[in-house]
Amino acid sequence: MKRSKTMELGVGLFMLAGILGLVFLGLRVSGMTLNASGDTFRLEANFANIGSLKPRARVTMAGVTVGRISAIELDTEWYDARVVMELDSDLEGELSRDTTAAILTAGLLGEQYVGLSVGGDPEMLADGDTIRDTQSAVVLEELIQQFVSNMVND
């Protein structure tokens, strides 16, 4: 009888370890957050070219992650990309109206993310506003093309 109890304990620990492992894979490896979506606010930004930016990519400010990209869609009015970002609600009313958004790359081959930097406007961005001043992703082919055409002109 005692043997069966320790056996049950072992099996229980085994299953608990499996479930904890799954939680680890969810939180640490695939980077899901337990935060409810309630404490975020939305900002939009239009980019001429987003490169290979993907939904769920990071939004950073001075290198600190402050939010994630929730959706990317084509704006058929201007034919550019509209990027919807979910930012921490701490920043609501703290970002000036002339904040700029740029698409940056982590390292040479790393993932692309959005970097925000504040300006000096006294008016602040509110939930659902659009960032006007944006800088598109650097596309390597375009850079090479510019470089080659400059060489030809010289």
Added chain:
Amino acid sequence: MIGSLRRLGRFGCNALESLGRAGGFLLLSAFAVPSREGFGLWVRQMHFVGVLSLAIVLVSGLFIGMVLALQGYTILVEFGAEQALGQMVALSLLRELAPVVAALLFAGRAGSALTAEIGLMKATEQLSSMEMIGVDPLRRVVAPRLWAGFVALPLLTVGFSVVGIWGGYLVGVEWLGGFEGSYWGNMQSSVEFLDDVGNGMIKSMVFAVVVTWIAVFQGYDLIPTSEGISRATTRTVVYSSLAVLGLDFVLTAVMFGGLS
């Protein structure tokens, strides 16, 4: 000419017949009404099939993660892309290596033992004695082993992935000096929970069903002699390894390959 045709026909009929028998067997035992002591029997089998397989699976996972990081680092560093190491280790473990290698180890460690155990029960006529006293051996012997396998292998696969990713971290970051932030950061931005972890878990559930089914059926269906037991044990390992590797290609093609 006609003789060889008939042999081919007989081979086909036999193969279909045993497939049908195995299918009926799976249905009958997996969905048998659990008896009152069923849970206790299941716990006992979980202990044998799951807890005791933990050591070999975790140690293999650690070394596979370490080797992945070592190989990946030396190749990626040539392209100046060593920050993609975490992504490479995590994706290859979650999508392919953890389900497949854990299933192969499981077939060797637990599947062969299941076959031999049930086979010896059959050879010593314990199974027919149970039938004589009115106990259904499918419910009493087979069903707990089957369900223990179904539950244990996915859990072992999770353990394999976790330990492998930690082993990759140990080698890539602690020993070779990669940057810790990019190891976890690139991993988190490229791994999708449902697409990568979820599909890996679906794979390992399919493998669990296939491997345990083959092991238990080979034990139940063998010729009850000492030679028959040894043949059946070998067949378990061979068939389940082949089935796992073949099914892995099919599942990968459906899940990630865009073949349809």
